[in-house]
Amino acid sequence: MERVHLNPLSAAAGVALAEDVAARADAHAVAPLLNCFLRELAEPVVSPGGRRVYRLRGTGRLLRVLGERRPAEPEVHADGTWHRIGHTELVKLVADELRRHTGLPNHELPAEMIDSRDTVAALLTARARATPPEDPYLRSEQCLLTGHPYHPAPKARGGGPVAAWLPYAPEAHARFPLTLLGLREDTVVEEGDTSALDAFGEAPPGYRLLPAHPWQLDLVGRELADAFADGRLVRLGTTGFDAWPTAAIRTLYVPEGAPAGDLFLKFSLDVRITNDIRRLWRHDLLKLRRTDAAASRAFATGPAAWLSDRAYRTADFAFEELAVLVRDGFQGHLLPGAAPILAAGLLEGFEGSTLGDTAWWEAYLRAVVPPALAAFADHGVVLEAHLQNTLVAVDSDGIPVQALFRDAEGVKLLPDVPREAGWERLVYTLVVNHLCELAAALAERHPGLDPWPAVRRELARHDLPEIAGLLTAPTLPGKTNLLLRWTGADGADARYLPLPNPLAG
Template sequence: MHRPPTAEAAIAEELAAVRPGLLPRYTARLPGARAAVLTRLWRALAHEPLPWLTGRESGAHGLALRLADGRTLRGPRADPYATRAYVTAVRLDRERYEDPARLVAALGVPHGSAFAAELAHSVASLALSRAGADHPKEWPEKDWEWEQRVVDGHPFHPNCRSRPGFSVADQLAYGPEHGPVVELGTVPAAAADCLLSGTWPDELRDGGRLLLPVHPWQAAHVLKRPYDRWRPARPLMSLRTLALPGGPHVKTALSARLTSSVRDISVSSVRSAAALSAFAEDLAARTDGLLHITRTLGAATADSPDLAALLRESPEVYAAPGERVLPVAALATTSLPESPAWLAAFTRLALTVGLRLLDLGVALEAHGQNLLVVLSADGTPLRLVYRDLADIRISPARLARHGIAPPALTGRPITDDETALRRKLFGSLVAGALAATAGSGPALATALATAVPDLPHTPDLLALRQQPLPTKALTLMRLSPRTPGDQWTVLPNPLVLEGDPSDQ
């Protein structure tokens, strides 16, 4: 019986056709990609509330996970904050597994087949990304150059580089790590049929029509209609947001599943864009100059999440001469986090800003893609820049305590639930951006222990110091396709961590 090629073989076959010179580098990077994805998967198995795991035992020889069917999965002791690929193999009873997709298939858990296919694609795509990345500059000058240095994608998600629906040619043409220039297009729509928030530039108007920027992949695979070529742009980390020369950034609709979710630009987010941007700008002014939030210049949709665009300031406008602004995810590509003093200073800055806004009533989704840092010429962290307000949470009750009028919004962003607010900030900033920058539990613990005593004592800080650290249960979410929304787990608090983190 003929079997379809594995994801690794399929990408190799396509690569041989479209860029054969890259094939040896791709093949050489496959073992490292498997270990990188397996390490992320092992973190999930060690710490997420997966219903078919009945027990976890840690000892001198590593971590043992008991399955509901009586089998035992064994691997190394788990550091939930490690970004180095330290898991090269695990054992399911007597069988040794180096390939995360084969492991999940062997587990035989509900919805595991689809997840295994995603993991296989993540491995192959990650190897391709590592093969194609070539960024010799130690200190790039342009913001988009920093974005291209983040080759591995999400630091803790097993689907860190999964891009289903993208061929090898698509990844080479649109993936930021490959350094492409993307020719954005426009699709006309009658202004009367469009929802517009903010200001729409003259160059994107044609009489009574709005010209909506469109990503070439979206036009070909979703809209399936021709478009007019507009301007060249550089793709950023999120793939669907691109930097025009000299600014601004253009967030396009790109209805492909990236990592976990199908991303689009909802009609409601377009409707609220201007009001939310103005509210956030006023809030940032209350941080004593430590935070800037990139303004949304305009947002428009032809009444469809598949045909919409958002124009946003480039973070570069907030960097003075001699300063650099870069996404926090790119810090790990520099030597800066190797200095405990630097890491503590950055942690102090990030927590000062995040906790201040949380106290005021806004929880940022401050992961390494949304959060940027402004560095001085010698690398000192000076200020933060935040972009993309789509997933923040706003507490009217907290705002009212500070005499701040909430924006005229309803729905998902609005909540007074303290657990939801703290999950949003702590899960993205501490368990996400700061952990990935530190690179390990011990480094994160040291940075937090140094920074936290200098912070204002608030109930949120007390929760951060004493409670387990929330994080999204990313693998559980992929294995629960019928459960909508985010699912959560908790990680050992680095500030109270003693012994092996998998014991807690």
């Protein structure tokens, strides 16, 4: 056997690369964990110097951090001095504080926090040898290495082996063909116009095409063994084109040029991502048409657009496991010459992204805020208008000219939810989760720029009875993702704590 002789320089470079990846992975994982930890379980302490100091509610211990939007380098005070702690030590500290604060144990969440950090390390390693997509839109969807800025484990992938999920990870610039199944016609359940799915291949007589996400098929394959054995399902190979995973991971973009291209497909994925197991749940699918129709009506006029979740197809014996949802692509929705960008991508940054000056910010607000408020006021539609569900189309100069919203699953309708609860949800997703985060990034990018006067002016232009209160209330609702996960609450069961309101001056 021929021996492989390693070049010492190459080995040293490999060690340096591994150390760099480890440090960067820690930084990406520490920031969102600290954000929600300090928001939910700490009180700020007035202190001199460049670091912010907090007293932890569970134990009274002192913790200090560097930076604000992306806190870093946590240190704990003990024995009269400050001690730097890494991500692993921070997870232990957070778990101890949560046990004391809630009186409840939780063995799952600390493992998810570690998994999230290890996922980032695997993604960083994969990205070093991956080729980013040429399309700026796809780059914006695939740039989210940190992810949700206020979640303890935003990048967790269910704890499975890296080889199981990495081929399908948007952050690793993945693209892959879909698995094609033949579904016996008498077992098909569908609603809406699913004809686009039939263009992906050719089903044998008596069957309909059912595209499947290969990762989901791996996860639920054993449950489908009987269906394959008795012929309710047959394998038909893969598509002749690649689909691109978006920031939502289980939602894929089929680009123009593919059969029935320029559309999105959303699949079930039996993996916990942030707060929820990401299945297409039966109760959500059954109300989809009503919710989507209401959102479509809300965006029937004006420059803003709704990407309709227009149909789904599944099997009656695996209703949730094999469901695939068909969502509009961009054709017919974009203004001429405009190019879409994921709003969350602007927060993280990607090659070609920009956060402009005050004029850019005012244009952004004009594009995003009025349609979200009008949908609520005029149509009773409560958008989940957070950064990952909002696309902003920009002109050739990079100036925002149009907003596009998506995801009927996250939409609430009045009076299904009380108006007060609907307004609180809209304020959280649009203002706290979306505008507050971009405003902080903008101020960081442009020192001296105050983003809030423009937000106040834009909101004040709209004649909603809730606006006056929003502009004067001392606090805004902040979702408690850390406590939600620790106490095992349903991810959709939002619980809020009061945050200082920058709109009140």
